[in-house]
Structures are given as C-alpha cells and as structure tokens.
C-alpha cells in the first residue's frame with residue numbers, strides 16, 4: 001500500500017482562546033477553539049451576534065493575536081511573527097471582505113482596485129491596470145469603473161470590494177458578514193459570486209454570516225456559540 005501524505009491545511013487553529021478586558025470587565029470571546037481548514041475549502045462560520053465570529057476571523061487571518069493557542073496560516077506560525085512580517089503575509093496571501101465594503105469614497109471604482117495592487121507592490125502599474133479591469137469585469141462592473149463608490153448600490157459596492165480582495169490572487173479569502181448589509185436577492189448574488197470564485201481559483205474561503213442562505217450552500221459549516229465551537233459539519 002502506498003503511503004498517503006496528508007496535504008497541509010491552509011489554516012490550523014489549536015486551542016485558541018481570546019479574552020478582552022480584565023477583572024469584572026473581562027469577556028471570554030473565544031474558548032479553546034480547534035479547527036483545521038483545508039486548502040480550497042468554502043467554509044461558513046455561523047453563530048448569533050456576539051458569539052465570537054469576527055474575533056475568530058481576525059485571529060485566523062493574523063489581524064489580531066490570540067490570548068492562548070497557536071495559529072498556523074499557510075505554514076507560518078503566526079504567534080512568533082513580528083507585526084511587519086504579519087503585515088507582509090496578510091498583504092500577499094489574504095483577501096479580506098468587510099460588511100460595510102470599506103471602499104475609499106474619493107477614489108473611482110477602478111482606482112479602489114488599482115492602487116492597492118501598486119501600493120502593496122503586487123505588480124507594476126501596467127499589470128495592475130490590466131488586473132483591475134479584469135477583476136472588475138469578472139464581478140460584472142466593467143461599465144462602472146469611472147464611478148465613485150457613493151454612486152453605486154450596496155451590492156455593486158460589495159462587488160468592487162470583492163474585486164479588490166481578489167485582484168492580488170490571494171490563497172485565503174476571508175469575508176466578515178459580506179451580505180449583512182444587503183437585501184436578500186443582492187446577498188444571494190454576492191454568495192453566487194463568492195462560490196463561483198472559490199471553484200475557479202481554488203482559494204480557501206472563510207465567510208461569517210448570520211443568514212441561513214450561506215449555511216445551505218457552503219461545503220462546510222461551523223457554528224460558534226458564546227465563544228465555543230458548537231458544531232462542525234466536518235466532524
């Protein structure tokens with residue numbers, strides 16, 4: 001029989017706990033969380049408001065540090081790294097999508113995607129222009145590249161944010177309630193886009209959500225309740 005080598009996970013969380021504050025103000029936001037996320041997985045992170053979803057996303061993507069436990073992100077042990085090194089890994093390998101889009105209002109749609117590519121050193125201006133146009137086209141916004149974010153609908157703004165998050169071709173895409181600020185039909189279209197992109201790019205997608213829309217369509221569902229892992233469909 002051949003030896004089968006288990007592929008390395010995209011992200012490995014071991015015994016993660018996170019507390020905010022001290023004394024009687026202390027909040028235990030995450031309690032002893034263990035999750036292994038495979039490369040290419042499409043994972044929905046569910047749970048009620050305040051259950052710890054954003055805290056977990058911030059920790060697994062190296063934006064915040066755990067109070068205890070270890071995070072391995074694409075073979076990098078994040079606990080040991082300086083803020084500079086963490087920033088470098090995030091910039092290279094992570095695409096982050098926010099509930100409120102976080103676009104720069106004074107820049108055009110095109111520039112919102114173009115400038116991060118140039119300023120983060122992903123490519124030269126010529127390549128960045130080609131990529132910005134390609135990714136805006138792939139989210140259906142080729143005709144709106146000269147508008148400002150304020151002249152777009154919520155769904156269109158989220159599409160710009162998705163193009164921006166994908167344009168440097170990250171291995172891991174994290175989205176914190178990406179449909180939380182959108183109506184049902186628009187949210188459904190954004191989920192379609194994220195699922196399609198996951199299939200095309202084979203990047204790992206981790207999406208937090210309140211809605212059952214995503215739960216029904218994700219490859220794997222994890223539920224957090226009161227900072228604890230309450231359910232994992234992979235177990």
Ligand SMILES: Nc1ncnc2c1ncn2[C@@H]1O[C@H](COP(=O)(O)OP(=O)(O)OP(=O)(O)O)[C@@H](O)[C@H]1O
Nearest residue numbers: 020021027029047048049050051052053054055056
């Ligand atoms: N910076 C902080 N300082 C103090 N407490 C915090 C901080 N960030 C989060 N918390 C607390 O940690 C707990 C988990 O918060 P978190 O934002 O991770 O939940 P969530 O599941 O993402 O909620 P929502 O769905 O409403 O965004 C909450 O009790 C919250 O008040």
